[in-house]
Amino acid sequence: MRDFSNAVLEVIGALPKRSAPDQGGLLTGQDPTKVNTNDPLRLWIVQLGVILLISQLLSLVLRRMRQPRVISEVLGGIILGPTAFGRIPGFTKHIFPSDSRPYLNLVANIGLCLFLFLVGMEIDASMIKRHARYALTVAAAGVCIPFGIGTAISVPIYHTFIDKNVKFTQYMLFNGVSFSITAFPVLCRILTELKLLDTTVGIVVLSAGVGTDLIGWTLLALVVALVNAGSGLTALWTLLVCIGWALVLIFIIKRPLLWLARRTGSTKNGPSMLFMTVTMLLLFGSSFFTDIIGVHAIFGAFLVGIIVPREGGLTITLTEKLEDMVTIIFLPLYFALSGLSTDLTLLNSGKIWGFTIAIAALDYAGKFGACSLASRFAGFTWRESTTIGSLMSCKGLVELIVLNVALSAGILSQRVFSMFVLEALVLTFMTTPAVTLLYPPKYRKRVTATDGTSSSAPGTEGAAQRFEGFSQGREVVQKTHFTVVLDKLEHLPGMMAITQLVLPSLPPPAYTEQAPAADSSENLKASGSTAIHTAHPTVAVDAIRLIELSERTSDVMKSSVAESLSAKDPLLNIFGAFGALNGVRVNNSLAVVSFDDLGSSVTEHAERQHSQLILVPWLPPLYAGDAASQKGTEASSSAGNSSPSNSPNPASQRITQLQNPLESLFRSSAPENSNTSVLHSQFVRNLFASAKTDVALFVDRHMSEGDQLPACGTCRLFVPFFGGPDDRLALEVAVQLCANPRVSATVVRLTKHDLQLRESGSTDKADIDEQPSADGTIHHVTLFPDTVYAAPTTQTRLQSETADTIAWARYTRHDTSADPSLAAALSRVVVTEAATATPLRYIIDTARRMSQSAQAEQSRLLVLTGRSRRLAAEDYHTELKSIMEEHGNVASEVRKTVGDAATSLVISGCETSIVVLQASVSA
Known part of the structure; x- marks a missing residue:
């Protein structure tokens, strides 16, 4: 064996050496x-x-x-x-x-x-x-x-x-x-x-x-x-x-x-x-x-x-x-x-x-x-x-x-x-x-689009008149000019649905071309649809397509030819076709701006177009196990038991994944990426902070679950009224939506009867990141101006409560002879009052009950709630904290963005769409 091995080695040694140059390396x-x-x-x-x-x-x-x-x-x-x-x-x-x-x-x-x-x-x-x-x-x-x-x-x-x-x-x-x-x-x-x-x-x-x-x-x-x-x-x-x-x-x-x-x-x-x-x-x-x-x-x-x-x-x-x-x-x-x-x-x-x-x-x-x-x-x-x-x-x-x-x-x-x-x-x-x-x-x-120029566009007159009308009891101006924000194809179904709701009810072509029968006319009058025989105010919808501007040359080129790109953009074309089918003029525009300027670009566009309401979409991401978590939540709610925070509740697992319900607003959904979530909430909060007109954030939770819209097209509204300018706007929008014969509303005015909860406050809680300063101003740890508020004095609180009373009286003790235009809408509004120690839990239970009823009736439920970040009548942070302990925690950016009422509905797993409204404030 040794001789054989030596022979093999000798043969190998006789082979020619490699002639390729040594490539070298660290070794x-x-x-x-x-x-x-x-x-x-x-x-x-x-x-x-x-x-x-x-x-x-x-x-x-x-x-x-x-x-x-x-x-x-x-x-x-x-x-x-x-x-x-x-x-x-x-x-x-x-x-x-x-x-x-x-x-x-x-x-x-x-x-x-x-x-x-x-x-x-x-x-x-x-x-x-x-x-x-x-x-x-x-x-x-x-x-x-x-x-x-x-x-x-x-x-x-x-x-x-x-x-x-x-x-x-x-x-x-x-x-x-x-x-x-x-x-x-x-x-x-x-x-x-x-x-x-x-x-x-x-x-x-x-x-x-x-x-x-x-x-x-x-x-x-x-x-x-x-x-x-x-x-x-x-x-x-x-x-x-x-x-x-x-x-x-x-x-x-x-x-x-x-x-x-x-x-x-x-x-x-x-x-x-x-x-x-x-x-x-x-x-x-x-x-x-x-x-x-x-x-x-x-x-x-x-x-x-x-x-x-x-x-x-x-x-x-x-x-x-x-x-x-x-x-x-x-x-x-x-x-x-x-x-x-x-x-x-x-x-x-x-x-x-x-x-x-x-x-x-x-x-x-x-x-x-x-x-x-x-x-x-x-x-x-x-x-x-x-x-x-x-x-x-x-x-x-x-x-x-x-x-x-x-x-x-x-x-x-x-x-x-x-x-x-x-x-x-x-x-x-x-x-x-x-x-x-x-x-x-x-x-x-x-x-401008007509090749003219404009310096700084004036504020929206309609919104200013509406705010002034509430404070002095004047007639509310109907909203007829809307700005719709579009970013993704997934946003289109929800924005079409909410846009169709805010449009005034238009008569079908048959009614305008030939006279209806006598019995048909009586039925229409009984249902309050006399508006089909009257002229509606001109409705205008401005659709703005947002594209994030980066350092790339192609984005700069897009911004310089934004007008030509808007004519070929598929989202704007689809939404324009939707407007044409509904008899509404849609003005399309496209903005290529940096992420930090997305909110301000929308508000500037709304000011130039004299818009009265900005509609912002949000489509929640779809997570595996959402249906199971919802069923588990409903079962625990019906049994009257609350799961502890450390129990393996499916809803709690779901909220652990859904750290921020705004993470898919302008970028791809990434539950594990909290930085992306914060960016999305920053856009919405920047929009809320800079807007000089009313803003509505539409949370389309039905479409995120893959449900189909009801064939009948009816819609039921639930409006929890706590008080403040945002809730007054929600009440006003609900009444305007009820002008549509297929929309009905339930409005509940909620008050706390346990004053001890309010006196205890929430500033001593670790999760509430706001502390009163020496000058009486509450400062939140943030760079957004919408989270710095003057401390509510007796004067401001009385003014807000007076405006609440005027708005509530307008829609509960309505004089049809003074304002017959609201008679048809108010006939489809049910108004109640409720005094409870836990208002947020009350709206959660009511929303779930109305959601089940709407599903049985092949209808759709929509919750309208104010953001209540300015001049809020009550403080619900303590109750919200207990809800988060029961259903799972949520990032503070969520609460700051959508408010306490909408946050409680989101984390509780209610399968209902939500519209979060913020009223404009005068300059």
């Missing part, structure tokens, strides 16, 4: 950061990780200052360069050695071509056509005057810092281009962040920015042609060939590309694989052509982006496919290379700093002054003109691209390059605070 003792030309991926991954980590950390800080992402990326490169980390011994040698720069540069330039392709798709020529008068005036002034200033200051800079081997004309042209350029992509993101896209200033700046970019890229192409050419004649031929290629793309290749997009269905269903392949080949082919003729490759990519068809939102969907890879990986690499080439330690003398300050001051003064004067000449106010001038002074990444082209061409030295990079950062950083100071929200003029 072999090799340095993974060592440059290996045969395998550069290893070090490239290390460099990518370091760059992304630094830029993301800086972005987290600068984002709070509302600064664009490009600043953090360039600052990250500067920190990694010789200015900071480069001074650490061995850092540059191991992480960014000079031998590895070509690989980084190759990937970064590929990303730059893709980015310029995206910039080209962002440019909309129709925007310039629509606002040509203002755009051309501002763009021409913003290019010519800064170009002249840039060429003037280039004389002392050239004689002081530039190598004499560089021709003065070449540096002068580069300097002029860098002064006249405006960063259009960064400008779009700043306008979006400051919510100026739909203002007159924002539209003019975008239009002028497009024109400035086109002129700037043309000038840059001319300069690059002059630098690369050996003589002026060669430069002329290079420029003519470049212009010819642009004309070929625009007038010859553009049409076949549009045909291919339509043929492959890309304009309807997004870009197909074939269309994407052809577009990418055209992109890099154009970049290759412009590069070999002596113009930079980015111009070819930019031109291809311009000719991509805009039909069907194709550019938006195409941007969605590319932007993440470009913005997350490629662009940070490019700007990191810019930062690595920036050495601020070279600015080591007063003379150099004087030139740097002069460059920044003259650049800003030239852009700001020229664009401000041009805007003032075009008819804008001084405040608007200076805002336009500040925005057009934004430099950002476009000037950095120009500077990098000049550095690679040998025109700029590293010291001058560092001076201009610092100037670009300062001017970009100044844009947001300057615009915020010069153009606050109260001065902004927004473009």
Whole structure:
């Protein structure tokens, strides 16, 4: 055996050794950061990780200052360069050695071509056509005057810092281009962040920015042609060939590309694989052509982006496919290379700093002054003109691209390059605070649908009259104008159901075309449906579709074409068809805003449209075991037993999963993600806090359980009336809904007969996060203004109780001769009063009993309750705490958002839809 083994080993030893080079690794003792030309991926991954980590950390800080992402990326490169980390011994040698720069540069330039392709798709020529008068005036002034200033200051800079081997004309042209350029992509993101896209200033700046970019890229192409050419004649031929290629793309290749997009269905269903392949080949082919003729490759990519068809939102969907890879990986690499080439330690003398300050001051003064004067000449106010001038002074990444082209061409030295990079950062950083100071929200003029403008829309008159009517006993104004918030397809059934309820009862076509029989007329009069013979007030419904705005370029593009997107949005089209079938005019609109601005955008839209009631949907997520938990809850309720908090109650298990009933409002349901739940409740609370009109949050629990609407279409309302403006609004809405012959209501006025419960209060409980301060104001631990209330004084309490009495008397002791319009509605309203020590448990038991009765009658039960977060008559926190101990705890965000009454119904597992109403407060 040993001889055989030795023979085998000898054969193996005789085999030829492997000739492949050793790949190395940690196990072999090799340095993974060592440059290996045969395998550069290893070090490239290390460099990518370091760059992304630094830029993301800086972005987290600068984002709070509302600064664009490009600043953090360039600052990250500067920190990694010789200015900071480069001074650490061995850092540059191991992480960014000079031998590895070509690989980084190759990937970064590929990303730059893709980015310029995206910039080209962002440019909309129709925007310039629509606002040509203002755009051309501002763009021409913003290019010519800064170009002249840039060429003037280039004389002392050239004689002081530039190598004499560089021709003065070449540096002068580069300097002029860098002064006249405006960063259009960064400008779009700043306008979006400051919510100026739909203002007159924002539209003019975008239009002028497009024109400035086109002129700037043309000038840059001319300069690059002059630098690369050996003589002026060669430069002329290079420029003519470049212009010819642009004309070929625009007038010859553009049409076949549009045909291919339509043929492959890309304009309807997004870009197909074939269309994407052809577009990418055209992109890099154009970049290759412009590069070999002596113009930079980015111009070819930019031109291809311009000719991509805009039909069907194709550019938006195409941007969605590319932007993440470009913005997350490629662009940070490019700007990191810019930062690595920036050495601020070279600015080591007063003379150099004087030139740097002069460059920044003259650049800003030239852009700001020229664009401000041009805007003032075009008819804008001084405040608007200076805002336009500040925005057009934004430099950002476009000037950095120009500077990098000049550095690679040998025109700029590293010291001058560092001076201009610092100037670009300062001017970009100044844009947001300057615009915020010069153009606050109260001065902004927004473009309306009719291409007009309106400053700050007035408040809703109907809501103000309603509030005033309750306090003084005047006639209540019927609500005829509603704003409906849409986000998901799942919200449509519930919003259609609640919208149909709030609409006035319209007669069927047969009644309007021929006279009814005598007995039929008598029956109609007996049922109180005399309204079919009278003219109803005009009802208007405004449907607003909300899309959350992120940092993605595609979202910015959506916000700029929101009007065209609203015409093709499936949710708005479905809801519009629903309105047409019900004889109601539906005005559709679409808003692309950040998550923090979702609530304020809805309230601003409602103010502009003079809406009287905002309808907000909520569709609870479906959990396994909901039906079983409900049956267990009903069984325990009927037996009169309450399960302890530590017992394995199915309802308790269900509430453990459902930490927040608002978690599926605008994002996907994720019970385990409490952060998402908090975000949803923040939207609703922000809406409640900022709304100057009445708001109704519709909790559609029936549709969440998969139940079908009753075939008969009848609806029963249950209104628990505790007192306060929110409950008065609930009572008013219930009476208006009962104008529909298929709707009936039961209204119960609840009072506490055990005053000891009220005197004990709830501020000493750990779960109630509010404490009275020294000035008598109750402060909740939150950033929302709707949870800071003045302490109820004797005067305010008496005023609220008086308003409650007037409202209650209006609907319980109604004089039909004084107001015959309410006779039909009140005939379907049952009014009772109840005094109990546990009002919340009373409404839970009543809701369950009415729900069972409604199911037996093939009807639907709807609970209308006030949010009662302002001027509430009683304090129910102690009772709510005991209910939560019995059925399971719930996040404090829920109670703060929907109020105590709705919270008790949610956690008890009642299978009934809920409408939580908040009344408007006068300004």
